[in-house]
Amino acid sequence: MKNTKFSHLIDEVQDEVISWRRYLHEYPELSFQEEKTSQFIYETLQSCGNLEISRPTKTSVMARLIGARRGKVLAIRADIDALPIQEENSLPFSSKNAGVMHACGHDGHTAILLGTAKILSSLQDQIKGEVRFLFQHGEELAPGGAQEMVREGVMDGVDMVIGTHLWSPLETGQIGVASGPVMASPDTFSITITGRGGHAGLPHQTVDAIVIGAQVVSNLQHIVSRNMDPLDSVVLSITKFASGSAMNIIPDSVEMGGTVRIFSTEHRIIIRELMERIIKGITEAHGASYLLTYNDGVDPVINDEKVSRVIEETVLELWGTQALTQMKPNMGGEDFSAFLKKAPGTFFFTGSGNSGLATDYPHHHPRFNIDESALSDGMNMFVHATFKLLDY
Template sequence: MINQQIKDTVTRDREELIALRRTFHSEPELPWEEVKTTQFICDYLDKLGISYRKTEPTGVIAEIEGQPGGKTVALRGDMDALPVEQLNTHVPYASKVAGKMHACGHDAHTSMLLMAAKALSEVKDGLQGNIRLIFQPAEEIAEGAKAMVEQGAMESVDHVFGIHIWSQMQTHQVSCPPGPSFAAADIFKVHFVGKGGHGAIPEDCIDAAVVASSFVMNVQTVISRTIDPQNAAVLTIGRMDVGTRFNVIAENALIEGTVRTFNQETRDHIEKSIADYAQNVAAMYGATAEVEYIRGTQPVINNEASAMLVQQVATEAFGPDVLYNEKPTMGAEDFSFYLDKAPGSFALVGSGNTEKDTEWSHHHGSFDIDEDALATGAELYAQFAWAYLNQ
């Protein structure tokens, strides 16, 4: 199941792997701006002799061809950064770009996938099939995976595998249980329109601030009183924009929020209920409501056979103590769009280490990773692909 040469390559080139990650970390690029990152990946693949093509406007799809007649397994790594100011500027690889930072670990994903490509290219004559390498842009805005699929990333792919570095797990731990992993993530917007006027004459007005406040205070009962408690769901109001001046009764109110679910029926119910609540609250006060519900990513559901193969590979590569069962998160991942096209799984690789101060939450300005985790992720990418094609 495990290829020793792959393990030896990752071990041998550990310092190179760390250097790759530090290069990406110090030069972060936001979604759809990953021009330098894309070119760096292409230059590295050129050195390895791996064929590839650029996608538009950024991103790379590469191919390692093994023996003909086999299946194709895709490995995905995302590469975009966040508009976050780095706080831990004392590290030698700190972001060189003000207001931009790899605060989620995508720098690690890209470097791990490049090292996996290197290891797999050295054993390609023994591969019973092909490996598709997907270097994806724009994950943070949930647009990149869909764009890569539209540009052929999943054509003729039989299976797909991805990894996310996870600071909430201890370094080297691997989690990939069958079933739900990341939630579907939707956005909703509600625009209430009342009747504005002077703050001293409320009887002549319809106060959009009151309407919006009533909606915010009551819409949570969609979750607490209409959803089976065993079907996890989250509804969060993240923005409320009401009124123009202290002594003017608001005519308009805009509310924006997000819904996270694992179950399609639950998702449908919440979408309908938000619209019903908005319309009924508005009618109660004599206002009107316009609701926009935007479906984002699908839930990431790990295929059972794929997840069990990940666990087997991880155990054989790193020992039985490496396995950890991380509970599903209400966070979102556009890896789900690949799973719409082929079965697969999405693993978490722990990078949290108290002594190295790498247990900060993802998207925080102090986020960092224990670089010892890079070798675990790179080898897991490569060993999984080897095992899937040669099982």
Template sequence: MSEIQTLPTDLLNAQIKESIAASGEELIRLRRHLHSQPELSWEEINTTAFVCSYLDELGIRYRKTIPTGVIADIQGGKPGKTVALRADMDALSVEQIDKHLPYASQEEGKMHACGHDAHTSMLLVAARALNEVREELPGTVRLIFQPAEEVAQGAREMVRQGAVEGVDNVFGIHIWSQMPTHTVACSPGPSFASADLFTVTFQGRGGHGAMPQDCIDTAIVASSFVMNVQSIVSRTVAPRQPAVVTVGKMTVGTRFNIIAEHAVIEGTVRCFDPATRDHIEQQLRHYADQIAALYGATAKLEYVRGTQAVINEETSAYLVQQVAAAAFGEQVLYEEEPTMGGEDFSFYLDEVPGSFALVGSGNADKDTQWAHHHGKFNIDEDALATGAELYAQYAWAYLNR
């Protein structure tokens, strides 16, 4: 990390550190419970109830959002600004491979394969630590327990339901298996890419496989599109602008001896620059139309914009670095390249300044180095305390700046 200025350790709260240090077993208990009971996007009914029950025990006031999710406030004893802390709660349609684990998913075909169970657990324990020092807090800490991140809809809906009203700064964390445990990464600028979905439908003319001269074969049209579309990035986007166009699904044909009349292609576009995003969408339409015309077919492209790019605000990102260095030592600071993955945390940053940090959880000795969204994904639970303290100490430092 560059340009980091040492944060005076007296701006950290010793009681918060002690509280979270004593919460190791609690963090693991919470995370394992949530891991065993995964719920998909917009179905997080039991998870919402679990969060509410925990907040009830702490005496923290909250309101449920519709249909799932929770927004809570820890009102400090002194006037000041408001900082929001966000954790997502939803799981994925992934079958857990390691069924022998005592906390393995009990829901067939569903799994916390991205670490949202860890995020929710860390924020709950951070909330408890902050609540213990609330009389000393100069301002308010808002807690956002968000549904439906995996479908890139939850953050936008939470914003619509008032999650960032009156908020001056927002901070989020993602467990990251590609980084070693006890590391923290948060650099100013791009962190996660925008993530869009496109669908191309080609219409040709079907017929008997033995009479191709009477047909327009959309299997050939679609194949030509897949082979040529990569030149959008390689030949029309400046090399200095990272971008990805991926075709992930092709549906074409019904039988071995019938020439396909329809073909449907689905893919995704990832980049950081808004102008590049617009350009790629335009080029996809151009390629689809021109390739279809070449074979006498027609094309229809649907382009759906998903998440925005996550762009960390400079002051907030440096504060994360300063807090992490003061809390854990400068050796925890890690340089992680921006990822082409998507994150709907971007919708909060569209409204207020803030930053999004990665907390390392990869440990080959514990078999937690697997990629996110994989059926063997797991986390090194030693990372939970790092994330929980980072949540709490960031809020404390921000409000006490």
């Protein structure tokens, strides 16, 4: 590490941060139900000192650190909710809540930001401006808790916002940064096709919803392959197809659903219109009817170029070029975008994958875990980037 200005402070809190992460992992709570989690965060922040702590919503927490001198306002966000997954790890701190698990690293995000708040609160006299620590509920459940916090004013007056995601596909010690599009908008849709059921041995007397539905599935794939620019990142996936109750009955209807992943709101409008046109054409041609419901997901995460440059500079000053990974956009969704609509910022990735520790399982897997040494990497990034951004 090249810059060790605050590293001794991070070393001093590392064991405590690990213990916080393990406690949170042991007692996970689902989206919008994070009552004990948010209370733990609130009480932990109270022990730090120099913080103005509030509860913007029932299960979220915000802490404000007002520096010794006037300046810019930086917000740092961590998500705090868990997933409806039964954990398969055999850890001393495995989930004690049946069917609920921190399978995406939010326990680590929370611990990192708590550690950052503790360190920065002790450096209040060195801070020019204000730091807001946002502990966000409900990231995993659309439409997400970020927009609720924004409506409650947590971003009012904020000049910049940053956040990180512990990332198992990235090796521990690597920090992934991207400028521009980084995470997609996860839209969802459902389609019901209604025909006329009947005897499977007399198909000419029916309007076969399954056959029509199969054509719809096939033709929807043409939207990406034949209607979108090959250089644009777009995904349209059918993930559900349900119909029928017996081998000798052609059913009345088919229900299907799926997801569209995009980086442009203009593409969202185009894709919705193309889906409508394709489904309408096929069903009308066969004498069937349809119902299409398209649900906009959270907006795509688009990183600010200037803030991303500061994050990259922070990585280089801390660990050198070998630690910096230029991230490609990925098609996962993140409601961090709600904060970015209020202020420029960057969402970066902190590597936590370590095959030797079996922490390279994919996110949302029942054996997901993190390399806890990545917690200090996250704190190093937040603490050092705070001073760089407030002085920018």
